[in-house]
Amino acid sequence: MSEAHKSLNFLEQIVEDDLANGYTREQLRFRFPPEPNGYLHIGHCKAIGISFGLGEKYDAPVNLRFDDTNPAKEEQEYVDAIKEDVSWLGYKWDKVCFSSDYFQQLYDWAVLLIKYGKAYVDSQSSEEMAEQKGTPTQAGVAGPYRDRSVAENLDLFERMKAGEFKEGEHVLRAKIDMEDPNMLMRDPLMYRILHKEHHRTGDAWCIYPMYDWTHGESDYIEQISHSLCSLEFKPHRKLYDWFLDQVYTGKDLRTKQREFARLNLNYTIMSKRKLLRLVEEGVVTGWDDPRMPTISGLRRRGYTPVALRNFVDKVGVAKRENVIDVSLLEFNIREDLNKIATRVMGVLDPVKLVITNYPEGNEEVLEADNNPEDPSAGTRYVPFSRELYIEREDFKEDAGNKYFRLTLGSEVRLKNAYIIKGESVVKDASGTITEIHCTFDPESRSGSGTEASKRTVKGTLHWVSIQHAIKAEVRLYDRLFNNESPDGDPEKDFISFINPDSLKVITGYLEPFMANATVGDSFQFQRLGYFNVDLDSSPQNLVFNRTVGLRDSWAKQKPKQQPEQGQPKPQQQQQASALSTINKLGKKLANLPEEKRLATISDIEKLAGTLTQEEVIGFFGTASKKVGTRMAGIVSLYAFAKAHSKEISNIPGAEEFIQKAKEDKNELLQDVAIR
RNA sequence: UGGCCCAUGGUGUAACUGGCAACACGUCGGUUUUUGGUACCGAAGAGUCUAGGUUCGAGCCCUAGUGGGCCAACCA
Numbered sequence: 001m002s003e004a005h006k007s008l009n010f011l012e013q014i015v016e017d018d019l020a021n022g023y024t025r026e027q028l029r030f031r032f033p034p035e036p037n038g039y040l041h042i043g044h045c046k047a048i049g050i051s052f053g054l055g056e057k058y059d060a061p062v063n064l065r066f067d068d069t070n071p072a073k074e075e076q077e078y079v080d081a082i083k084e085d086v087s088w089l090g091y092k093w094d095k096v097c098f099s100s101d102y103f104q105q106l107y108d109w110a111v112l113l114i115k116y117g118k119a120y121v122d123s124q125s126s127e128e129m130a131e132q133k134g135t136p137t138q139a140g141v142a143g144p145y146r147d148r149s150v151a152e153n154l155d156l157f158e159r160m161k162a163g164e165f166k167e168g169e170h171v172l173r174a175k176i177d178m179e180d181p182n183m184l185m186r187d188p189l190m191y192r193i194l195h196k197e198h199h200r201t202g203d204a205w206c207i208y209p210m211y212d213w214t215h216g217e218s219d220y221i222e223q224i225s226h227s228l229c230s231l232e233f234k235p236h237r238k239l240y241d242w243f244l245d246q247v248y249t250g251k252d253l254r255t256k257q258r259e260f261a262r263l264n265l266n267y268t269i270m271s272k273r274k275l276l277r278l279v280e281e282g283v284v285t286g287w288d289d290p291r292m293p294t295i296s297g298l299r300r301r302g303y304t305p306v307a308l309r310n311f312v313d314k315v316g317v318a319k320r321e322n323v324i325d326v327s328l329l330e331f332n333i334r335e336d337l338n339k340i341a342t343r344v345m346g347v348l349d350p351v352k353l354v355i356t357n358y359p360e361g362n363e364e365v366l367e368a369d370n371n372p373e374d375p376s377a378g379t380r381y382v383p384f385s386r387e388l389y390i391e392r393e394d395f396k397e398d399a400g401n402k403y404f405r406l407t408l409g410s411e412v413r414l415k416n417a418y419i420i421k422g423e424s425v426v427k428d429a430s431g432t433i434t435e436i437h438c439t440f441d442p443e444s445r446s447g448s449g450t451e452a453s454k455r456t457v458k459g460t461l462h463w464v465s466i467q468h469a470i471k472a473e474v475r476l477y478d479r480l481f482n483n484e485s486p487d488g489d490p491e492k493d494f495i496s497f498i499n500p501d502s503l504k505v506i507t508g509y510l511e512p513f514m515a516n517a518t519v520g521d522s523f524q525f526q527r528l529g530y531f532n533v534d535l536d537s538s539p540q541n542l543v544f545n546r547t548v549g550l551r552d553s554w555a556k557q558k559p560k561q562q563p564e565q566g567q568p569k570p571q572q573q574q575q576a577s578a579l580s581t582i583n584k585l586g587k588k589l590a591n592l593p594e595e596k597r598l599a600t601i602s603d604i605e606k607l608a609g610t611l612t613q614e615e616v617i618g619f620f621g622t623a624s625k626k627v628g629t630r631m632a633g634i635v636s637l638y639a640f641a642k643a644h645s646k647e648i649s650n651i652p653g654a655e656e657f658i659q660k661a662k663e664d665k666n667e668l669l670q671d672v673a674i675r
Numbered sequence: 676u677g678g679c680c681c682a683u684g685g686u687g688u689a690a691c692u693g694g695c696a697a698c699a700c701g702u703c704g705g706u707u708u709u710u711g712g713u714a715c716c717g718a719a720g721a722g723u724c725u726a727g728g729u730u731c732g733a734g735c736c737c738u739a740g741u742g743g744g745c746c747a748a749c750c751a
Contacts, residue, residue, distance in 0.1 A: 007689055035751050070750060126749055135747050137676040171749060181678040183747055192749035211751050234680060235746050259680085261744095266686090272751095314699060316688040318681095321744055325686050328700050338713060373713065404711065413709055446709065453709095460709045527710045554711040556702095580722095587722050588695050591732060596695085622722095625733080629722065667731085 009317040011050065011228060014258055015058065023225065027253055028060035031224045032086070032093075033215065035067045036078035036199075038272040039287040039294045040085045042308070042329075046263040049312035051228055052091040061094030063222055068100050069214045071198040079199070081287070085295040090305045099209075099218050100200045106209050106217060107161065109247050110172060110190060114153045118246060119190060120146060121156040123170050132178070133186050140178040140186045160193055163206045167193045174213075176242060184239045188212055216240040217247060219255040227255050230262040231319065263315060264323045267479045268293045269487050269494055283498060284480075290534075290545050291480045291502050301477065302522050302532035302547030304340075307333040326479070330548050337522055337530045337547065342370045342377065345415065345462040346510040346525040348474060350389035352435045352466065355420060357442075358386040363465070367447060368416040382511050383468040384417050389509050391527075394461045395436055397425060402557070404459035406436070412459040415526060419444040419457055462526045469509040472542035475534065476504040508544070517542065524550075578610045579618075586632020590668055601635050601672070608636035609643035613651065616640045620657040627666050634661055634672045 008016060015028065030051040034040065040048075055062035064086060068074045086093065113119035122129060122145045134140035148156075160170050172191040180186055190213040195206050219227045227240075240257050248254055264270060270293065278284045278292070287294050290301035298308065311332040315324055345368075363385040371377035394405045406412045408422045418440040426435040443452035483489075483497035508525075517523070522532040529549035537543040585600050592600060608616070619633025637657070641648055648654050661673035 007691075009688085033751090037751080067751065073750075129749090130747070133747060135676090136678070138747090139677085140747090168749065181746095183678090186747090189749060194749080208749090210749075215751085231680070232745060233751090235678085238679090261681085314687080316699095318688065320681050322687060325700070328687075331700060334712090343710080372708090372710085415709060417709095419709095456709085459711080462710075524710085524712085527712070529712095550710075550712050552711070557711085583722060591695060593695090623726070625727075626722075627732090 010319070011054070011226070011258060011260060011317055012057070015054065015226060018225070025058060025060070027223075028054075028058050028225050029063070029094075029223055030055050030060060030226055030228065031063040031065050031097075031219065031222060033065045033067045033218075033229075034082050035070070035073075036075060036082060037070070037073040038078060038276055039081050039296055041270055041272070041275065041292075041294045042265060042298065043263045043270045043293075045089070045295060045308050046312050046315060046317075047228075047230065048086060048089060048091060049309060050260065050317060052086075052089075052093075053313075054226070054228075055091075060225075062091070063095050063097050063224070064093035065097040065099065065218060065222070067211070067215065067218075068098055068198070068200065069208050069211060071194060071196040071208060074199050076199050081296060085299075088299060088305060089295070089308060095222075097218070097222060098200055099214050100198060102214070102218055102221055103201060103205055103209070105221060106214060107207075109217065110209075110213070111154065111157065113174065113190075113246055114157060114172075115150060116246070117150060117175065119153070119172055119174050120148050121153050121160070121170050122146075122173050122187075123156075126168070129171075133183065134178070136183060140183075142178050143187075146175065146178075146187070157191075160191070160207050161205075163195070165193055167195055169193065172207075174243070176239075182235055182238050184212065184235055185242070188239060212236055212239050213243060216243050216255065216257070219257075220244060220247065223253045224255050225253060227257045229257060229259055231259045231321075232262075233257065234259045259319070260317050261319050261322055263312075264321070265293060265326055265329065266323050266484045267326055267481050267486070269481070271487065274487060274494060277495070278480075281495070283495065288535075290475070291477055300535060301545055302337075302530060303333050304336050304522075307336040310336070323485070333548050334530070334551070337524065339373055340371075341522045341524040341530055343368075343372070343524045343526050344511055344514060345382065345464055346472075346474075346508050346514070346528070346531075347389040347391055347462070347464050347469075348476075348506060348508045348525075348528065349392045350464075350509055351392040351395065351433060353388045353390045353420075353463070354435055354437050355386050355388070355418075355440045356423065356437050357439045360386055362386065363467075366416050366445070380513050382416060382513065383465050385465045385467055387466045388414070388463045389466055389469065390414075390436075390461050390463045392433075394459075395422070395433070404554075406438070406459070406461060411457045412461055413444075413446075413457050414440075414463050415460050416446050417463070418442070418446075419452070419455060462528075464509050464511050466509075468512050470512055470515055470542070472508050472510050472514065472544055474506050474508040474531070474544045474546065476506065476546045478502050478504075510542075514542065515539070522547065578607045579615050582607050582611075582632050582636055583629065586629045586635075587626075589628035589631045590666070591628065597668075601631075604632055604635045605639040608639035611636060611640050613640070617651065617653060620653045624660075624664075627664075627669050630661060630664075631669055631672050634658060634669070638675065 032048050032051045052062050124143055132141050132143045157172055171189050173187045173189055176185045176187055178186045189210050191207045191209055194208050197203055237257050279287055284292055288296035288300045290297055311329050365381045366384050367379050368382050369379055396407050399407050406422050411419050411421045413419050420438040420440045422438050424437045425433050428434050441452055443450050478501055479499055480502045481497045482499045486494040486497040517533045519533050519537055525531050530547040531544040532547055534543040534545045582604050585604055616637055622629045622633055658673050661669050
């Protein structure tokens, strides 16, 4: 027996194929090549997961390479942030590299290209060059400097490097083909003059290499076996290979670029430029604002590396455009936090609850599980007293029997404490409830082992003792954008889709245990969601972020109770089922083994009696290659005619449908058609 | 007047390389539960973009079409 085949994504498949065709394991090497011009986001998480994941899978080194060829945009701050993010995710790079470390080598190679007649100095304006470049549908033409002599090119390039010219005066271009259908091959720029300070090389250079010239050659220098990037670089591959041809010695590893689809998430944006705008315009507080899809934002929000890695893993790798539903991200963080987060009680929208038969001034300490998913997490103590806060939403004066919470006259359990019964309410002048009065069953204390403690009641509420509660600032986050695809509308600026309620700051009341919470700690506020301690928090002023709410099937149910119109759904379903069953059966008909096929045909015959004539006629348009469906159609047609005592000739199109089947090459189809 | 890439349930990825379309999220039921959480069980939902072709047999191979994406920065 062959063992179950573990399916590989197409990149793993490429690596496997290469391994089978002569690459050694030792040759495998990958790289993650961010430009240090912004913070990493969840999309980069996928790219990181792919390259570093391959590294882990094949035990191959992965370089973290900063693609820093544009001194105007790049900064050390970003380098530091990127390093922190990658290592926080739990990945270990082999070497930290910088493209700028290769400037000299790149320059030497460029000189070589000039000598070979493969590169030249152009001295036109960018507008002129763009003009000559043509358009995607129109070939370009040569510019006037294309055939400068090698000597002149060498001299000019040397002087460009020496700083003799102003920015924009000259550029170095590869000499390839101005008529290539791929625009990138129409004599792409290799160098431009930039009199700018570079974050690493300072003022050592005033000419800087362009991406295409830099990236592939950096891969080559580092001997990267597989240079993986996103789909928009597909057209660059031809140029990547061309440049590589010019410097490849034939003695070492030839690198290759392969492309995958980048990650998109709904209700957010992934463009660094636009994220920068959110930061600069103060829409958010910074790159690490917990509403940002950046890794640092997600971290601050309370996401864990495990959750992010699982997410990327579930998303998969392919070449088609995709939009991932945020619910998948949320699933992954809940899954992880459910296992590890300590459960605590906190009330975010308090209403006072007075237990009228609980002795005044009395208090006791109750034991509570830290995590029911993990017995080793232990227990802690929670103080209980006569006056508590409960969630305003957890009480209704009267409600239907689908409401499991506190009402007047009903019983609920206070988590880890007693069973109480709603007795009366106190309201202010406007009718708002200010106090709820209840009585408790003294025998019912959790874990006491009494009969009363084992009673089951419909609902359990979380609570906090007013006199012991500590206050905390709680930041409730919602999605940053109201629109599923904020940058998908060419007419509207993405900023206009900002959700005005993406942040709500409230005061919450927490059990005293929380006084010791330190920055970064994650908790589950029971029945509410997962919360972590924000960077802004201090022992004097605790600040929590809501990472994500708990799944809430009650919240989903509520809106349904209102409108409720009579829906003819069951009827529809029944109608559809005979036809859809036949369709389903028919689809595989031609591929089934003899015995099973005959049995299926007789099943179809039984079902077909209940079809309408319209449904039967619907089969006549079936595509000719769908033999199974055509067979099912023929069988249904005969069975239908028989059941309704109809002549085939009286059903429009039927004879032709049968005739075509009889003439078909497929014998199975002929068989069912001939009667 | 172009070139390249892509097309499988609502979403995303599979289908051991041509053999009865699977997994996850989501949705809807149910069981358990001192969290309306978790866990567990179950269901609905895809004729694999269209039309041809090759084949005993096509989601997979071929052709044409349709739809979507990318390509004209001295950005990466």
